[in-house]
Amino acid sequence: MGGENQARIADYEAILRRSGMRLTRPRKIIIAILAESADHPDALEIFRQASAEDTSVSLSTVYRTMKVLEEKGAIQRHVFEGGPARFEPDRGEHHDHLIDIETGQVVEFRSDRIERLQEEIARELGYEIVSHRLELYAKRVGKN
Amino acid sequence: MGGENQARIADYEAILRRSGMRLTRPRKIIIAILAESADHPDALEIFRQASAEDTSVSLSTVYRTMKVLEEKGAIQRHVFEGGPARFEPDRGEHHDHLIDIETGQVVEFRSDRIERLQEEIARELGYEIVSHRLELYAKRVGKN
DNA sequence: GTGTGTGCAAACATTTTGCATAGGC
DNA sequence: GCCTATGCAAAATGTTTGCACACAC
Numbered sequence: 266m267g268g269e270n271q272a273r274i275a276d277y278e279a280i281l282r283r284s285g286m287r288l289t290r291p292r293k294i295i296i297a298i299l300a301e302s303a304d305h306p307d308a309l310e311i312f313r314q315a316s317a318e319d320t321s322v323s324l325s326t327v328y329r330t331m332k333v334l335e336e337k338g339a340i341q342r343h344v345f346e347g348g349p350a351r352f353e354p355d356r357g358e359h360h361d362h363l364i365d366i367e368t369g370q371v372v373e374f375r376s377d378r379i380e381r382l383q384e385e386i387a388r389e390l391g392y393e394i395v396s397h398r399l400e401l402y403a404k405r406v407g408k409n
Numbered sequence: 410m411g412g413e414n415q416a417r418i419a420d421y422e423a424i425l426r427r428s429g430m431r432l433t434r435p436r437k438i439i440i441a442i443l444a445e446s447a448d449h450p451d452a453l454e455i456f457r458q459a460s461a462e463d464t465s466v467s468l469s470t471v472y473r474t475m476k477v478l479e480e481k482g483a484i485q486r487h488v489f490e491g492g493p494a495r496f497e498p499d500r501g502e503h504h505d506h507l508i509d510i511e512t513g514q515v516v517e518f519r520s521d522r523i524e525r526l527q528e529e530i531a532r533e534l535g536y537e538i539v540s541h542r543l544e545l546y547a548k549r550v551g552k553n
Numbered sequence: 554g555t556g557t558g559t560g561c562a563a564a565c566a567t568t569t570t571g572c573a574t575a576g577g578c
Numbered sequence: 579g580c581c582t583a584t585g586c587a588a589a590a591t592g593t594t595t596g597c598a599c600a601c602a603c
Contacts, residue, residue, distance in 0.1 A: 287602050289558060308593080323560050328593060330558095344488070346542070349592060363531060366539055374534065379526050383545060386518055387507060392547035395510055398490070399543045401527055403536035431577050431582060452568080467585050472568060474583095493567060 273300040273354065280339045291315070291322045295330045305343065305351040305371045345371075346402060361399040417444040417498065424483045435459070435466045439474045443484065449495040449515045489515075490546060505543040 277296040281288055298306070298314045306314075308327050315322040331352055334340045341355045345364050351371075361379075363372040379399065387394045421440040425432055442450070442458045450458075452471050459466040475496055478484045485499045489508050495515075505523075507516040523543065531538045 287557060289602065291559070321560075325561080325594080326559060332594095344490075346488075363534060363536060365536070372534055372536075374530055376526055376530055379523055379530075382520055382523050382526070383543075386520055386523075387545055387547050388550075390507060390516055390518065391550055392507060392509070392516075392545070393550045394545050394547045396546045397544060398546075399527075400541060401531055401536070401538050402540045402542075403531050403538045406532075406535055406537045429582095433577065433583060435584070465585075469569080469586080470584060476569095 270297075270300045277334070277339055280334075280337050284337050286333065286337075290319065291326045292330055294318045294322060295327060299334075299340065299352065299354060305353045307349045307351045309349070311352070343398075345400060361401075363401040363403055365404065366402050367404055414441075414444045421478070421483055424478075424481050428481050430477065430481075434463065435470045436474055438462045438466060439471060443478075443496065443498060449487065449497045451493045451495045453493065455496070487542075489544060505545075507545040507547055509548065510546050511548055 274296055277300065278288055281292065294315045295311060298311055308324065308331060312324045312327045315327060331340065331342065335342055338355055340352050342350050342352055343362065344350050360373040360375040363374060365372070383397055384394060418440055421444065422432055425436065438459045439455060442455055452468065452475060456466070456468045456471045459471060475484065475486065479486050482499055484496050486494050486496055487506065488494050504517040504519040507518060509516070527541055528538060
C-alpha cells in the first residue's frame with residue numbers, strides 16, 4: 266500500500282511537471298495527503314494535515330493547489346448538500362456518490378443503466394449532457 | 410393564468426396560517442413572487458423583485474421566509490453547480506433537474522426507472538435512501 | 554536570475570444572527 | 579397588548595485575490 270501511494274504521488278507530480286508547473290514544498294505535501302487519504306477531504310482538512318507537516322503552509326495555497334490540480338484533471342471537486350467542497354483523485358473512471366448522512370462517509374458507485382437512462386432523457390428533451398451529478402443521501406439499514 | 414397564481418398564493422397562505430404564522434406584508438409580497446415565477450429564482454432575485462414592490466423589504470427577510478417556507482414544505486431549495494441556492498414551489502411531485510449550462514434555465518424531468526435503480530443500488534450497498542439529487546448539466550443539441 | 558508560487562491580510566459571495574422596534578393577530 | 583416578524587448591521591462561512599517576498603527551475 267505504501268507502493269500504491271508512491272505510484273499516485275508520482276502521477277500527480279508527473280501531471281504538474283508536464284504542465285510546466287513547479288514542484289514546490291507545499292504542493293508536495295498536499296499531493297502526499299491526497300494520495301494517502303481514502304475519503305474525500307475538504308480544504309480545511311487538507312490544510313490541517315499539511316500544517317502538521319509544515320506549519321507555514323497556508324490555506325490559500327491549499328485552495329490554489331486544488332484549483333490547479335482540478336484544471337489539470339488530477340482531482341475532482343464535489344460539493345455535497347450543505348457542506349464545503351470536497352476533493353478526490355480523478356482516476357478517470359466516472360462514478361456517482363452515496364453519502365452516509367450520519368457519518369459523512371462517501372461511497373462510490375457506478376450504474377451503466379442509470380448513465381444510459383440519463384442520456385436518453387436528455388436526448389428526448391433536446392439536450393446533450395455535458396456533465397451530471399447523482400448523489401444519494403442515505404443511512405445504513407437497520408440503524409435507527 | 411392569473412387564476413392559477415391566485416390559487417397558488419392561497420396555498421402558500423394556507424400553509425402559513427395552518428402553522429400559526431403571521432401573514433405579513435413582506436411574506437405576502439414574497440409569496441406572490443414565488444407564485445408568479447416560472448423559473449427557479451435565487452434569494453437575490455426574489456429580493457430585487459420584492460424591493461420593486463416595497464423598498465423596505467430586506468434580504469434577511471427573504472432568507473428567513475425561504476427557510477420557513479422550506480420547513481413547512483411549501484418550497485424546495487436547490488444548490489446547482491457553483492451558484493447560490495435557488496427556490497421552487499414544492500408541488501409534491503418529485504422530479505430531477507436538467508440545467509441548461511448556457512442559459513441557466515432549469516428543465517424538470519422525472520424517471521421512475523432511474524428512481525428504482527437508485528433504490529436498488531442503495532439497498533445493495535446496505536443503505537436506505539433519505540433523499541437524492543440528480544442534475545444533468547447540458548446544452549441544446551445542434552448548438553455550437 | 555527570472556518568473557512562478559507563496560503567505561498574509563483583506564475582499565468577496567452567500568447566508569445567518571443579535572438586537573431593538575414594528576406590526577399582525 | 580402580546581409576541582412574532584422585521585430591518586439593520588454585524589458575524590459567520592467558504593473561497594478568492596492583491597501584493598510583496600521567497601524559492602524552484
